Amino acid sequence: MKVTVQVKLEPTPEQASALAVTLSACNDAASWVGKIAFETGEFKNFSLRKLVYAQVKDRWGLGAQAAQHVIKKVCDAYAALWANARAGNLGHQASRRYRQATQRPIRFRLDGAQPYDDRMLSWRIDAGTVSIWTIKGRLKNVAFSGSPAQLQKLALHRRGESDLLCRDGSWFLVATCDVPEAELNDQPDDFLGVDLGIVNIATTSDGEVMAGRQLNRLRARDRRLRRKLQQRNTKSAKRRARRRRRKEARRAKDINHKIAKRIVTEAERTGRGIALEDLTGIRERVRLRKPQRVTFHSWSFAQLEGFIAYKARRAGVPVVYVDPAYTSRTCAECGHVDKANRVSQARFACRSCGFVDHADRNGSRNIRARGLELWRRGAPSAAPASSGLRGAGRMRRVEPLDARRASPVASMAGG
Structure with a gap:
C-alpha cells in the first residue's frame, strides 16, 4: 500500500x-x-x-x-x-x-x-x-x-x-x-466497536476511553489565545499567531495517530475486526447548541477514521462501517430504543430493563454488535485500497x- x-x-x-x-x-x-x-x-x-x-x-x-x-x-x-x-x-x-x-x-x-x-x-x-x-x-x-x-x-x-x-x-x-500489507484476517473472532464523540474522542466497546476533557481544555485555551491575538492586531501578535497557527492541527494529527494505533494494535492482538460509525455528512445532519459547535466542527473525525482504516489495512485487520442511527439511544443489553435512555452526555439508563452504563461505552457496544452482524451477513472489509483513504482524501x-x-x-x- x-x-x-x-x-x-x-x-x-x-x-x-x-x-x-x-x-x-x-x-x-x-x-x-x-x-x-x-x-x-x-x-x-x-x-x-x-x-x-x-x-x-x-x-x-x-x-x-x-x-x-x-x-x-x-x-x-x-x-x-x-x-x-x-x-x-x-x-x-x-x-x-x-x-x-x-x-x-x-x-x-x-x-x-x-x-x-x-x-x-x-x-x-x-x-x-x-x-x-x-x-x-x-x-x-x-x-x-x-x-x-x-x-x-x-x-x-x-x-x-x-x-x-x-x-x-x-x-x-x-x-x-x-x-507491504499483512494478509487480511477474514475470520475475526469478534469486533471492536469504536464510538467517536466530542467529550471523549474515541471510546471502545472494551471500555477504554481515549483523549477527552483534558484535550478539549487545551483546544479551548488555544482558541482563546488565538482570539486575543487577533483582537490585539499588533506586529508582535501577528508574528506569534503565525508561529502557532499550525500547532493545534499538529496536536490533533498526533493524537489521532496515537488513538488509531492503540485501537488497531488491540484489535490485531485479540484477533478481532474494527467496527466504525459511517459519519459521512455528519456535520450537515447534526444540530448542536452554540457552545458545542466550535468543538464539534474543529475536530477531524474523518482524519481519525482514515488513520484507523489504513493502519488496519497494513495489519490485516478487517474494518466495517455501520449506520450510527440510534446507537446512543439503544440499550446494549435488551435492545430497547428510547430517547429518554440517554440521561445525560455521560450516563445511559435503559427505561426498559434498568441497565446503566457510560453512554459512550453503551454506544460502542451497539456499534460492535452491528459490525459483527454485518460481517456475518457477508459484508467485505471497508479498509481502503492503496489509491486513497476513506473520508480523508487521497492517501498519496x-x-x-x-x-x-x-x-x-x-x-x-x-x-
Whole structure:
C-alpha cells in the first residue's frame, strides 16, 4: 500500500536560496501553463505538452523532467477540480463559489509542492543526504533528518516520486513508500466497536476511553489565545499567531495517530475486526447548541477514521462501517430504543430493563454488535485500497494547490 514519509531538509543558506528560486520558477511556470490550458481547452497531458513544453524550458530555465512534471501537475489539478465540481463539492452551478471556480484559470502558490522523480532526486539514506536538481545546478549533499522508523521505511520501501515543499521557512521532502500489507484476517473472532464523540474522542466497546476533557481544555485555551491575538492586531501578535497557527492541527494529527494505533494494535492482538460509525455528512445532519459547535466542527473525525482504516489495512485487520442511527439511544443489553435512555452526555439508563452504563461505552457496544452482524451477513472489509483513504482524501497526494479558483466551464460540461 502507498504511504508517505516526510523528512526535513537542512540546507545551507546557499542551498536554501537555490531551492527557493527553483520552487518559485516551477510554480510560476505551472500558473502560466494553467492559463494556456484554460484558454485553449487542452487539458490532456500529451496535447498540452505539445503547446507549452518548449516555452516552459526556455522561459523559466527548467530541465526536461521538471518541465514535464510542471505540465502533469497542471493536468492533475484540473482533473481534481472537475471531479470536485461533478461531485457537488463546489456547490450548485449558480452558487458564488462555483462561479468563482469556473471563471479563471488555475493558479499555484509560489511555495507550492513540486514533484521530483529519481532522475531529479537521488537519496543516500545511510549518509542522511540527498542530491537534488535546481535551476542553479545540481545540489549535492543536502542534509536531511528524520526518525529512525522513517529512515528505515525510506530505505526499505521508497518507490516513485517525492515532493519538495517549503512550509514556514522550513524545507521538506515527502517521499512515497510502498509498504507491504499483512494478509487480511477474514475470520475475526469478534469486533471492536469504536464510538467517536466530542467529550471523549474515541471510546471502545472494551471500555477504554481515549483523549477527552483534558484535550478539549487545551483546544479551548488555544482558541482563546488565538482570539486575543487577533483582537490585539499588533506586529508582535501577528508574528506569534503565525508561529502557532499550525500547532493545534499538529496536536490533533498526533493524537489521532496515537488513538488509531492503540485501537488497531488491540484489535490485531485479540484477533478481532474494527467496527466504525459511517459519519459521512455528519456535520450537515447534526444540530448542536452554540457552545458545542466550535468543538464539534474543529475536530477531524474523518482524519481519525482514515488513520484507523489504513493502519488496519497494513495489519490485516478487517474494518466495517455501520449506520450510527440510534446507537446512543439503544440499550446494549435488551435492545430497547428510547430517547429518554440517554440521561445525560455521560450516563445511559435503559427505561426498559434498568441497565446503566457510560453512554459512550453503551454506544460502542451497539456499534460492535452491528459490525459483527454485518460481517456475518457477508459484508467485505471497508479498509481502503492503496489509491486513497476513506473520508480523508487521497492517501498519496501532493501539497494542495489553489485548484478551487478555476475550472473551464465548457470542458467541465462536456467532460
